[in-house]
Amino acid sequence: MSTLSEKLQAPAEHTAKPVRPSQPVLSVREVRISDQAAGREIVHGVSFDLTPGRTVGIVGESGSGKTLTCRAALGILPAHFEVTGGSIELDGHDITGFSTAEWTSLRGSTISAVFQDPASYLNPSIRVGAQVAEVIRVKKKVRRREARRQTIELLRAVHLRDPELVYGQYTYELSGGMLQRVLIAAAIAAGPRVLIADEATTALDVTVQAEILDLLADLREQTGLALVVVSHDLAVVAQLCDEVLVLRQGEVVEQGPTHEVLHHPRHAYTRLLIAEHEQYGLDRFLAPEEDA
Amino acid sequence: MIRRVLALPSGRIAVVVLAVIAVLAVFGPLLAPQDPLATSDNTLAAASGAHWLGTDYLGRDVLSRLLDGSRVSVLGSLEVALTALVVGVVPGILSVYLGRAFEWITLRLADTLVALPFLLFAVAVVALLGNGITQAMLVTGVLVSPLFYRVSRAATLAVARSQYVEAAIVSGASLGRVVRRHVWVKVLPPIAVALAQTVGVGFVIVSSLTFLGIGVQPPAPTWGGLLASDLGYLSHRPWAPLTPALLIVVTVWACNLLADAIRDVSGEAGRALLNNRRARANRLDKADPAPAGGAS
Amino acid sequence: MSTDPNPGRTAPVLAVEGLEVHYGPRRRRRRALHDVSLSIAPGETVGVIGETGSGKSTLARTVLGLVRASAGSIVIDGEEVGAYGPRQWRALRRRGVVQYVFQDPLRSLDPDLTVEDSLAEPLLVQGVPRTEAAARVRAFLTRVHLTEDLLDRLPGELSGGQRQRVAVARALVTEPRLVILDEPVSALDSANRVQVLQILKELRTDGVALVFISHDLGSVAGVADRIAVLYQGEAVEVGAAADVINTPRHPYTRLLVRSAPTLHSAPADRAEREALRALLHA
Numbered sequence: 081m082s083t084l085s086e087k088l089q090a091p092a093e094h095t096a097k098p099v100r101p102s103q104p105v106l107s108v109r110e111v112r113i114s115d116q117a118a119g120r121e122i123v124h125g126v127s128f129d130l131t132p133g134r135t136v137g138i139v140g141e142s143g144s145g146k147t148l149t150c151r152a153a154l155g156i157l158p159a160h161f162e163v164t165g166g167s168i169e170l171d172g173h174d175i176t177g178f179s180t181a182e183w184t185s186l187r188g189s190t191i192s193a194v195f196q197d198p199a200s201y202l203n204p205s206i207r208v209g210a211q212v213a214e215v216i217r218v219k220k221k222v223r224r225r226e227a228r229r230q231t232i233e234l235l236r237a238v239h240l241r242d243p244e245l246v247y248g249q250y251t252y253e254l255s256g257g258m259l260q261r262v263l264i265a266a267a268i269a270a271g272p273r274v275l276i277a278d279e280a281t282t283a284l285d286v287t288v289q290a291e292i293l294d295l296l297a298d299l300r301e302q303t304g305l306a307l308v309v310v311s312h313d314l315a316v317v318a319q320l321c322d323e324v325l326v327l328r329q330g331e332v333v334e335q336g337p338t339h340e341v342l343h344h345p346r347h348a349y350t351r352l353l354i355a356e357h358e359q360y361g362l363d364r365f366l367a368p369e370e371d372a
Numbered sequence: 373m374i375r376r377v378l379a380l381p382s383g384r385i386a387v388v389v390l391a392v393i394a395v396l397a398v399f400g401p402l403l404a405p406q407d408p409l410a411t412s413d414n415t416l417a418a419a420s421g422a423h424w425l426g427t428d429y430l431g432r433d434v435l436s437r438l439l440d441g442s443r444v445s446v447l448g449s450l451e452v453a454l455t456a457l458v459v460g461v462v463p464g465i466l467s468v469y470l471g472r473a474f475e476w477i478t479l480r481l482a483d484t485l486v487a488l489p490f491l492l493f494a495v496a497v498v499a500l501l502g503n504g505i506t507q508a509m510l511v512t513g514v515l516v517s518p519l520f521y522r523v524s525r526a527a528t529l530a531v532a533r534s535q536y537v538e539a540a541i542v543s544g545a546s547l548g549r550v551v552r553r554h555v556w557v558k559v560l561p562p563i564a565v566a567l568a569q570t571v572g573v574g575f576v577i578v579s580s581l582t583f584l585g586i587g588v589q590p591p592a593p594t595w596g597g598l599l600a601s602d603l604g605y606l607s608h609r610p611w612a613p614l615t616p617a618l619l620i621v622v623t624v625w626a627c628n629l630l631a632d633a634i635r636d637v638s639g640e641a642g643r644a645l646l647n648n649r650r651a652r653a654n655r656l657d658k659a660d661p662a663p664a665g666g667a668s
Numbered sequence: 669m670s671t672d673p674n675p676g677r678t679a680p681v682l683a684v685e686g687l688e689v690h691y692g693p694r695r696r697r698r699r700a701l702h703d704v705s706l707s708i709a710p711g712e713t714v715g716v717i718g719e720t721g722s723g724k725s726t727l728a729r730t731v732l733g734l735v736r737a738s739a740g741s742i743v744i745d746g747e748e749v750g751a752y753g754p755r756q757w758r759a760l761r762r763r764g765v766v767q768y769v770f771q772d773p774l775r776s777l778d779p780d781l782t783v784e785d786s787l788a789e790p791l792l793v794q795g796v797p798r799t800e801a802a803a804r805v806r807a808f809l810t811r812v813h814l815t816e817d818l819l820d821r822l823p824g825e826l827s828g829g830q831r832q833r834v835a836v837a838r839a840l841v842t843e844p845r846l847v848i849l850d851e852p853v854s855a856l857d858s859a860n861r862v863q864v865l866q867i868l869k870e871l872r873t874d875g876v877a878l879v880f881i882s883h884d885l886g887s888v889a890g891v892a893d894r895i896a897v898l899y900q901g902e903a904v905e906v907g908a909a910a911d912v913i914n915t916p917r918h919p920y921t922r923l924l925v926r927s928a929p930t931l932h933s934a935p936a937d938r939a940e941r942e943a944l945r946a947l948l949h950a
Contacts, residue, residue: 285883286886314931362913536786544763
């Protein structure tokens with residue numbers, strides 16, 4: 081399998097792509113997550129299938145369990161949280177009972193993630209380029225010079241202007257949007273098949289948010305990356321996703337193709353999320369598309 | 373705050389011990405069974421029915437001397453702590469508000485005081501003002517005050533830049549009002565911690581100064597003085613220094629325990645601690661585990 | 669610099685004219701605001717939109733007297749405040765003419781004061797007697813959809829939405845003429861966001877003028893009568909909300925409109941965004 085950065089470096093190749101095998105790369109079945117310390121179930125059964133090149137969106141307010149679901153798929157649930165029901169399959173393998181070594185080999189190369197507040201995920205005293213190059217050196221076992229070359233290619237692929245300059249900069253020299261691009265570069269460095277974006281654009285300015293969302297869409301189209309987009313904002317998810325799950329207090333109150341959910345919402349909470357935009361958002365002014 | 377301190381076992385122990393010490397300080401001289409200054413021929417006697425803790429090298433009753441000396445010892449350490457409090461806290465809070473010049477001068481003064489060796493300084497001042505417990509303790513208090521200055525300044529700085537202070541200022545609140553209403557409550561817990569700690573330090577200082585013969589005139593007993601004189605006769609009465617030493621250690625320990633308890637219950641950490649306890653209590657109350665919510 | 673298209677018929681509550689704000693030491697001065705003019709009539713809601721570093725918070729802090737203007741005039745309720753010293757500012761603030769609501773409701777309320785104490789503070793500062801202040805706080809609660817049982821709680825015991833409503837109530841309890849809200853709904857989730865926006869909409873009937881600062885055009889679109897767009901310290905576009913959103917003139921405003929997440933985004937937006945970004949960076 082060629083890695084993502086290689087695919088990105090050979091733009092001629094993906095004219096025929098993406099190939100879409102029907103085999104899901106991430107399959108979440110009736111997953112339940114409990115806080116063992118409080119003896120309380122937090123997530124009450126979440127299911128979705130993700131095939132390459134597709135995007136699933138999870139919408140919900142803070143505390144709805146959307147982040148826990150993502151963390152379960154990454155094998156990084158916080159202390160005393162456990163998956164107590166259902167199953168998660170990653171690339172055909174059930175993740176329950178994965179050893180630490182197995183997780184280490186899967187993370188980055190099969191599943192990867194970016195989160196809110198990019199600055200806290202980078203070491204402020206190391207040049208950002210070196211931090212991305214480290215991922216490449218560890219995951220692909222290449223020499224320093226080659227890792228540097230690939231890093232600069234990746235920084236270019238995430239639409240950073242002047243990647244050579246950014247390579248040698250520190251976190252404080254870069255804006256939030258640029259840092260998030262660097263993190264996305266690090267996340268896709270080892271060519272993962274699934275990328276989870278958990279509130280990845282929440283702290284950013286609106287125009288920068290749109291740039292990052294456009295970038296994610298590009299990556300998906302060019303490389304067949306499967307995306308899980310998590311946000312509290314239905315509009316962010318609607319922009320990018322094929323399928324939407326609306327989570328409320330750990331329960332999936334609505335699930336379906338994006339178009340269906342937007343135009344024929346069944347649950348009151350989904351209608352509230354839509355009303356927020358139609359009454360108070362830009363949708364109030366911009367003429368909505370006619371129902372299909 | 374007091375109720376929250378008492379909710380902690382360590383806080384209760386500290387308060388009980390300090391209450392006993394306080395009783396000793398107030399009633400100690402009255403409780404003394406014999407005249408603490410009366411000498412006798414029965415020198416360096418072992419513990420007996422007449423002298424529960426034996427007698428010292430001049431034949432004075434050790435128990436009476438300990439009880440009589442407790443008032444001076446406790447008062448001395450309180451004097452140190454209170455002087456440090458007044459001299460340190462007020463400029464500490466004001467240094468944030470009274471502009472650059474005041475800030476610079478007080479900071480340099482605090483640095484200077486930290487740099488002075490306090491024993492030498494105390495000896496020098498006592499030589500100047502006369503040998504008395506009050507003089508010695510005032511000097512020590514001033515020398516310890518940078519601790520309070522820095523603690524109160526740091527706490528004030530954190531509050532002064534907060535949004536709710538800015539909101540109060542936008543509402544037209546005066547400096548005095550902001551300090552009374554918002555700053556004071558936040559500065560109090562760290563100061564209480566520093567105070568409890570300083571009372572402990574004060575005991576050690578009073579004791580070590582009297583050990584050196586500074587502050588208290590010779591015949592008057594103090595815990596440190598007793599310890600000093602007992603140490604001279606170790607070959608005759610090897611266990612004698614134990615009682616005054618133990619009293620000093622227990623008092624200092626109780627002060628530090630109280631300081632820890634105050635730190636634990638105040639501020640964000642304190643609220644989290646109390647919430648944890650509440651959560652644990654709730655969990656014990658509920659015999660059955662919470663039912664799992666059903667999903668589609 | 670565009671001019672105000674429809675100045676209110678009554679005297680404006682706030683009139684800013686040719687405002688300049690500079691930061692930093694003399695040699696490395698940075699321009700935060702350049703030639704900003706804006707006027708707000710009683711009862712009007714004006715949205716001020718801009719990205720991080722656009723100067724929108726500086727504008728708010730300058731109007732509140734927390735930052736000094738380098739040039740230009742600020743008239744609040746008929747008073748020229750540009751040259752005011754600390755004493756005059758305090759006198760103006762104590763009349764309760766201008767109030768401020770911060771973005772983060774967790775940090776803008778004193779964690780050690782009960783809701784009642786926080787709400788009463790601006791009244792007590794004005795010299796309102798304690799009992800009257802308490803009565804006015806109680807009377808005001810329903811306006812922000814809060815109940816009396818919250819009065820003796822601490823901010824830590826409230827939800828994020830309740831906290832922000834308390835913060836809004838604290839700003840409005842003195843019945844100010846002008847309230848400046850700095851990203852008041854950015855930290856809230858959908859349900860609370862709708863509720864706070866609803867409250868702000870209801871408050872306009874009182875004749876209070878609101879300046880609603882946000883990075884997101886979407887969050888002010890539903891409440892603002894007029895919108896001012898700040899870009900690199902300059903007000904590049906000021907106009908009626910519908911006009912700014914439907915027919916944006918400045919490329920940055922167009923990019924903002926095309927970037928704001930909407931439920932029915934068209935694929936054509938994408939190409940337009942790319943073109944606008946190229947134009948702005950050129």
